[in-house]
């Protein structure tokens with residue numbers, strides 16, 4: 448299984464799903480290549496789980512279609528789709544051992560396609576090694592930690608050699624530290640198996656760290672799909688910018704490729720928007736504070752010290768919200784004091800029409 452690309456490619460074409468007046472999915476188009484690990488990211492209610500369930504065949508779409516390779520999935524039974532599914536809650540069978548849980552999908556195959564006992568045992572041992580729990584095959588689920596249970600759930604899903612692995616917030620019920628460990632583990636596992644995987648999360652850090660490609664959903668539509676770097680560095684809209692990380696916003700106007708704040712040329716370019724009211728977005732680490740006159744004039748409204756950084760809130764004339772700028776809390780870094788007059792230069796920003 449090592450190093451191979453596993454699974455089919457998926458084409459999601461114009462998929463729609465309504466619940467009464469609500470469009471849970473509204474014309475979703477997405478191509479997932481064989482071997483890709485894709486994260487579906489979005490706030491609660493954006494349609495992530497609905498899309499995953501439509502791919503799995505657990506929920507019929509009202510419009511559009513899903514292709515598994517060349518085949519329209521509506522032609523396929525659940526068994527023929529052969530997807531591996533892992534839910535947020537541990538859905539292990541409590542009365543079965545870990546090994547029996549992992550073997551379940553193979554044992555319940557019709558006799559024709561069921562591997563013999565020795566083959567199943569070998570496959571279970573392989574999977575126990577893969578999830579790094581080689582000695583726990585004889586335990587029952589209640590004798591495992593939450594993180595171990597989710598690894599077993601993953602092994603059970605992989606046992607059937609699925610066409611696609613679908614994970615719905617698989618680490619959502621675990622504490623923060625275990626979550627981080629498990630997502631790194633899942634990434635390494637994916638690098639070994641190359642299994643086509645779709646992963647639902649509302650945690651942007653999890654999506655950015657784990658996925659080859661991140662799909663940001665909003666109200667049942669795809670707002671942006673791209674590599675983690677594209678999503679973070681080139682957010683297609685203020686929605687994505689805000690959702691993906693901390694953002695500060697300056698209101699102004701774009702005019703001839705320049706950004707004007709309160710009618711003054713702020714010396715920031717705004718080449719990416721047409722003339723008119725505009726909003727400039729930046730990350731707190733993408734600005735530098737200097738002496739008055741060095742960039743835009745500002746006044747320090749507050750200074751917040753965190754373990755690893757200092758966040759300076761800056762008031763800009765005529766702006767409704769303060770601008771947040773982060774300084775690294777390292778020896779030799781001097782933070783300005785509340786009330787100081789300073790200048791602020793932007794190292795990187797994006798502008799959008801207001």
Ligand SMILES: Nc1ncnc2c1ncn2[C@@H]1O[C@H](COP(=O)(O)OP(=O)(O)OP(=O)(O)O)[C@@H](O)[C@H]1O
Nearest residue numbers: 466469471489490491492493494495496497498649
């Ligand atoms: N069975 C249902 N009946 C009615 N409305 C539903 C049903 N399932 C989902 N919805 C609605 O469809 C929309 C999308 O829901 P979905 O569960 O796909 O979102 P999600 O992004 O997975 O959210 P969460 O992160 O909270 O799980 C929501 O507005 C939700 O209220």
